[in-house]
Amino acid sequence: MENLLNIFVKSIFVENMIFAFFLGMCSYLAVSKSVKTAMGLGIAVIFVLVITVPLNFLVEKYLLKKGALIWLGESFADVDLSFLTFMIFIAFIAAMTQLVEMVVEKFSPALYNSLGIFLPLIAVNCAILGASLFMQEREYENVLEAGIFGLGSGIGWLLAIVGIAAIREKLKYSNVPDPLKGLGITFILTGLMAIAFMGFMGISL
Amino acid sequence: MSNQEKEPVFSAKNLKLLSEPLGRNNPITVQVLGICSALAVTVKLKPAIVMALSVMIVTGFSNLVIASLRKFIPDRIRIIVQLVVIATMVILVDQFLKAYVFDVSKQLSVFVGLIITNCIIMGRLEAFAMANKPWPSFLDGIGNGAGYGMILVIVAFFRELLGSGTLFGYPVLEKLGIYKTGYENNGMAILPPMALIIVGLIIWVQRSRDKSLIGK
DSSP: OHHHHHHHHIIIIITOHHHHHOTTHHHHHHSOSSHHHHHHHHHHHHHHHHHHHHHHHHHIIIIISTTGGGGGOGGGTTOOOGGGHHHHHHHHHHHHHHHHHHHHHHHOHHHHHHHTTHHHHHTTOHHHHHHHHHHHHHTOSSHHHHHHHHHHHHHHHHHHHHHHHHHHHHHTTSOOOGGGTTHHHHHHHHHHHHHHHGGGTTOOO | OHHHHTSOTTOHHHHHHHHGGGTTTOTTTTSOOOOTTTGGGOSSHHHHHHHHHHHHHHHHHHHHHHHHHTTTSOGGGHHHHHHHHHHHHHHHHHHHHHHHOHHHHHHHGGGTGGGTTOHHHHHHHHHTGGGSOHHHHHHHHHHHHHHHHHHHHHHHHHHHHHHHSOBTTBOHHHHHTOGGGTOOOOGGGGSHHHHHHHHHHHHHHHHHHOGGGTTO
């Protein structure tokens, strides 16, 4: 239990997707002009992360790792498909986002209307593939740990994008030097926010 | 269409495809693409250069492949076709790095894989390769990869110099005797936030020199 809590807190604050690894920066910069849309995208990212990270964990465990195919029979014990990791992960992510989109459309039209345009974009959000690859690199022990890691990373990403969107809304009223307006100041602000988040470094429960 | 084929291989138009992304149309500072995997690999110059070359190769060749296939790809499934082509290129690059420069490959860790979702590549495929011939597309890919790499190398140069006092691991500041004047390495430069701030400053410099970019 403690271990799970540790992974959760760590993935939100210490190893924040945006402030520590710069993952998902493209959509972070493009969609952070208003808090409302930022919130929508953030929730969609959490949604997809919670599904794809554990799923890719299972794929890794039962399909890609060396000896993972042993359930097919003894003769498969030496098969190592790990060089296919990128291709399989991205295919699963693209397929899952499509599926999630269809399920949400069917069962919750209200949610679909608010997330709608963001869901397909998420397939190429680096944070999603990044989380799966980090999950692989850090060798989590079971599906639950992988799922918690996905949830935490998603919440961390949401925090970051909503934070910057709120600041950018206020920034409209400030007198920023012309060449720095827009993109430049957003980068510097993200840098300052990242410095603040570094205060969490080294926390473990 | 037909008169384009008689163009010389490096016509002015084709050269422009190579040079524009280095300046006015830089993928990172102007088009805002591909920041995701860019900044985490800029602590030292060496991994930054390896990353820049990898991205250049992947953008160039995936543009070439997609541009050659563009007439056969059904519009509805083009994204998945593009992803498969990119993923294949990235797997090749990854295996190559693992075989020949293993230590750098370890440092880059997941970021080689993340080239797949690098928005520059998808962006150029969608915006250019789907509508142009293979050769200009290849040049466009190489140009954009180079523009991306240029920013990476600039950021890495400052971070390594200020943060560790070295360039390519060679202790420049020590040899120059800077430390004797009381200078100390700036620990913040090796931390992630500095990369963002340096990119912000690069954008500032570029836009004050070229006013037409302001407001984009």
